[in-house]
Every structure is written in structure tokens, then in C-alpha cells.
Amino acid sequence: MISISRLLCDNIGPQDSLRYGAHGHKDEAGAARPFQPPIVVWNCTRACNLHCIHCYASATNSGSPDQLSTAEAKKFIKDLAGFGVPVILFSGGEPLMRPDLFELADFARENGIRAALSTNGTLIDAAMAEKIQQAGFAEVGISLDGIGENNDKFRVQKGAFDAALEGIRACVAQQQRVSLRLTITRFNHKEIPAILDLVEEENIPRVCFYHLAYTGRGDKIIKEDLEHADSRAALDTICERTVDWHRRGIPKEILTVDNATDGVYLYLKTKDTDPQRAATILALLKKNGGNNSGIKIGAIDDRGNVHPDQFSWHHTFGNVKERQFGEIWMDTSNPVLAGLKDRKKLLSGRRCPGCRYLELCNGNLRARAEAVSGDYWGDDPACYLTDEEIGISC
Secondary structure, three states: OEEHHHHHHOOOOOOHHHHOOOOOOEOOOOOEOOOOOOEEEEEOOOEOOOOOOOOOOOOEOOOOOOOOOHHHHHHHHHHHHHHOOOEEEEEOOOHHHOOOHHHHHHHHHHOOOEEEEEEOOOOOOHHHHHHHHHHOOOEEEEEOOOOOHHHHHHHOOOOHHHHHHHHHHHHHHOOOOEEEEEEEOOOOHHHHHHHHHHHHHOOOOEEEEEEOOOOHHHHHHHHHOOOHHHHHHHHHHHHHHHHHHHHOOOOOEEEEEOOOHHHHHHHHHHHOOOHHHHHHHHHHHHHHOOOOEOOOEEEEOOOOEEEOOOOOOOOOOEEOOOOOHHHHHHOOOOHHHHHHHOOHHHOOOOOHHHOOOHHHHOOOOHHHHHHHHOOOOOOOOOOOOOHHHHOOOO
16 A cells, blocks of 8 residues: 555554554565564455456355355454454455454454454445444445446446445444545546545545456456556546645545555655655655565455465465464465565566666566466556656666
């Protein structure tokens, strides 16, 4: 994640201590760094009431019959706590379709793990919002992918926008911290100003703009990803509104996800006009370390398989039914997991190996590179910086 509000405005978010803490085992001089256990995304069910065209989990109405049972889930959550995992994000599918969700969220909190919820929001009414608030979720991420009918086309269900908006309003009314989530594509990038207007009107404190990952059903809409010029323009719009809110004293946490290029772009935007701010941005980006798949972020699917992130389910390192998560995570006998933890020497594309900002993005999203080239260590096609900007010759 790239915290636009932190980089541009020094607004500190609840997870900044994790975002700018240790990010590997060695620093540039080869000295050991403190180890930081990863945030874990748990796709606790593949069941979902929608059929979104960009779903990386390829969720279905019924889900999987062999998802982790309540007892198995509690065992692995206990293992996460023992390993020091700070946050578990309950995702899906639609996690609210899992009957034991609140029991498991309570169990996570009781074991010292911060619980967050990622939902499409359409199942949240006033009563459900109260249950979510009482369960102690630190945050509820609710997805919108456009305004009105445009969102409904993405979600493949008429009325999904209105239902999700009611879910947002119900959570805000409960004083539950809410994060609006939007995946940027050609379908909706021109609606970003309207989405930002909505964020202000509805008093939503946090927004995450996701770049498209070409996995699950998302691999069928690769052609719907933005042109590079549009990616830059979208980020410009997001940055302008972030700064405007800061100037007007409106507290918002604004982040972009799944494209570490955004951080480098912000640095380049400010390098000549505001050298002092640029130096701050550069220092924070170095602390963050760029893409953290397999390092500070990990994923577990509904069946208990461990993956480097939620977009790389075709790379599995083990199963929490058979081994503790910490044991799997620290086992570098798997070449992909070992490679992710020290990937710079493995990058094989034309651009990444010679990029002057490689330490800031860490090669970006590997799943996207593999989806296009077949090479997990190839160039991420969503990097929108020019050859000249990254310091390589044509």
C-alpha cells in the first residue's frame, strides 16, 4: 500500500507503524533487520452473493465444501497469534456469508490480533452494522467500483450500488471505521472525482484505490486496465483531492494498492518543486520497501492453503491444516517464497533489473507480471514510468 495522505501531508494512519517498519531480513549493507510477521489476508469463504467481473477469488454462490471448519480456523488463528501476526483481514468471497464470522473475529481479538473486514457491503443493514461494531472489527472495507449503474455492471447485480451505500451509511452511523475500496479500470477511472465527492459527503474516513490485478476473473479483463497516461492522470486527481482535504482540515486516509509505482511517481512529482517534501517521501518509501508479497503480506485461502498474496493462489507454500503458518512462512525451501524475500537478483525483465528506483517498488506485483509474460520474475506491465524516468536506455 502507498499512503498518499502520509507521503504528501504527513497524516499518520492506524497501520503506519506496520507500513514503515521492518521489511525484510537484511538492509542494504547486509545487516540483519528485525523480523516483522506479515499481515494476513484470509479469504475465509469463497461464497458470495455477487459475481463481480474482476473477482480475484472467482467466488461462487455456494462457496467451497472443504473450507476450514470453525475448529480448524480457530487453530490456525491461534497459530497466527503465536507467530506474532498483527492483523487478520477477513475477506472472501463475501465473509458475511460465513455463519461463524463473528465468533472467529472475537477469537482473533482475544488472541491479540487486530481484525478487519473486507465486504461488498450489500448485506449490511442497521442490525448487521451493529453486530460488526460489537464484534470489534477495527475497520470495515466496503467495495464500490463506480457510481450507480456503473458499479452495478461491475458487480453484475442491479441495485448493488444502493445496497453498498446503505451499508456504508449504517456503519458510519454506528461510528464504525469504514474504508471505501475501488479497483481502478477503464470502466470507472473518470468517476474518481465523483467517488471522492461521495467520500466527503458520506463522511468516509479512509479510501483505498486498487490497481487491477490480472488474476481470478480479473485475468479476463486485462484489456480493461488503464493506459499508462490514464494511470498517471488518476493518481494526479487523487493527490489533488488529498491535499485539498488536508488544507481544509478534513481528515482522510487515502491509499493506493497493488502498484508501488505510485510512490515513485509521487517522489518524481515533488522532487523539483518541493525538495524537502520529496526527501520525506523518499525516506518513507525506503522504509516501506515497495511490494511486500511474501514479506509483510501473506494470504490464506478458504481451504487453508498459504500463498504469497491474495492474487497468487496458483503458488502454494503449504496448508495450515498440516503445518503451522509460521513454520510454512519461514520455510524458504520453496523457491518462490525464498525468491520473494530477496527478489531483486531474480527479476528478469527488460526494465526492472536496471531501474534506479527498484529499492522503492521491489519489482511491483509479481502476479501481474506472470499473467502477461508467463514469467513470475518479469516486468510488471502496470508500471507507468517511462524508460527515461527509471534511468534505462531503450
